[in-house]
Amino acid sequence: MADFDITDAGQFEHFGTESVGDSDWITGQHPMDGLLRGERLPHIWCQGCGLGTALTTFIGALQWLEAEQGWDLDKVSVVSGIGCTGRIAGYVRLDSFHTTHGRAIPFATGLKLANPELKVVVMSGDGDIAGIGGNHFIHAARRNLDITVICVNNFNYGMTGGQVGPTTPHGAKAVTTQYGNFEYPFNLPYLAAASGASFLARWTVIHARRLEWTLREAMMYPGYSFVEVIAPCSTSYARWNPEGRGLDPEKLRRRGLELMKHYQNIGKVAHGTHPKDAAIKVDKEGAIVEIVEGVFSNEPKPDFQSAIDEQAQVARERWQAAKKMLNERSQIPQRTDIIFRTEVQLGGFGGQGIVSAGRIIGQAAAIYDKLEACFTQSYGPEARGGAAGSQVVIASDPIHHPHLIEPTNAIIMSQEAYTKYVPKMATGATLLIDDGLVTLSPDQRQDLKTYGISATQIAEELGNSRAANTVMLGLWTAIIGAVSKSAMQQSVAKAVPPKTVEVNLSAFEAGFKKGLRYQVNNTL
């Protein structure tokens, strides 16, 4: 296989030719032959099957669109799944896609999103679209993706021998439900409507002309359009059910025709019917007694692609703004003092605002002081009471490693955090603790400078115990001085809930004053 060359046509065997298939099919005789792959025909569908009619109406609609609407059929692609109907993709001379079972719509989604100018038509059976692919069906409808889904419903799994399917009417017989189907079927237009589809139609194949008009309309529709085509299954479904005259030997070769005549008699054309009233009605024997048909809904709404474009526009604008800000950043007057890499470790338990405090420091440095800052957080799964930690790195130069290497100072608000973080501190680091909550261990490292404040108590006295973290921030600002006081105040005011701004600012002030007193004592 080393010298395998894909251009070597001699490697591939061709079955049949363009003009004469591997059987006696001679192409070029029928006006629709231009859109058929002669080498694959005649198709496998049984005598009296409605699928051929569904295909002629589809091709008729495409020919009309090409002639009257100037459609380029090279830009139309047909996607099918597995099943009798799934073979349609192989019979049309268009870019087509014969996919895995039930996954016609996902393949079509990819096709449409990658190449939005394609007109994508999914044509598959009820077992494929509503059975195994049911989830894809409803999600494509929910997104309002601009594709046309044509579901050819013959009420059973025809190709595998007529087993009961998701659309088999209640009471109808199938090869696996010989005493009548005890399940209830989907009402497909109602399912599509509930999932958000806005173009809904149903026709039996006997109304071929109107089906063709609806298919034209559906393919031109901007958004998810769903057309249910009811086709007779002359071999499997008709055999067991009264509409197909069962095994009556007189009608044996005419089962498909009998089913077609039955659909002609019971079809009730009612455009604009609410899909919930469009369920297929059956009598006690399971024979279909009424099929409501027509275009049930045709109300365009914004489709998936336009929603993506809109979102992309927003993202583009946001990114432009961010880029502009980043470019202007170098021109903003910097703080004159240079802050070397300052690493702050904050620790406590959940609910104390450890993460918020970290974010406040980071925002104050990055936004209000025009420094560089990185903020990371770590906490347990508990919302309240678990261990919580956050890390901030501040520097004048861009930060290349966002995580802490050796914390140069720490705000510790619980005993657990104290034992966890203090051993990792840098030599000569500064430790700020909440006096009321943390007891210093007797064998603490001698190189650490420790400052305490009864933050929780002070915050409680001010009226809100949750402002304890702001007290610690005030202390931190006064002692470390990496971020200016005004920046911190702005950041606090921005980050806390509007009602608590006052309390938080006075808490910050209390912490800051205490810190200043420490500084004065130190210099003395």
Next chain:
Amino acid sequence: MKFWRQPLDQDQIQIPHGIIHIIEERCKGCGFCVEFCPRTVLLMSKRTNSKGYHPPEVVDGEACSDCGLCTLLCPDFAIYVETSEVSAITKEQRDP
């Protein structure tokens, strides 16, 4: 077709007419075209094609009004209609 009053311009109206072509080898004998032809132009023939199916045959070609329903209904692409210049003649017109 019977009218309770004759349209005034009846003799000026040209009824569209089509020439039916049947590709017998493609036919599977489902009978859709014969059953649903609004002017009963077609009938199942006695002869069979090479697969043993009875294809339809044209028994009243003059009456075809080029509606194209057989083209659209035929599942096997075995029948199509070509538009003709002359006017269709119905049974009533032939034997009034």
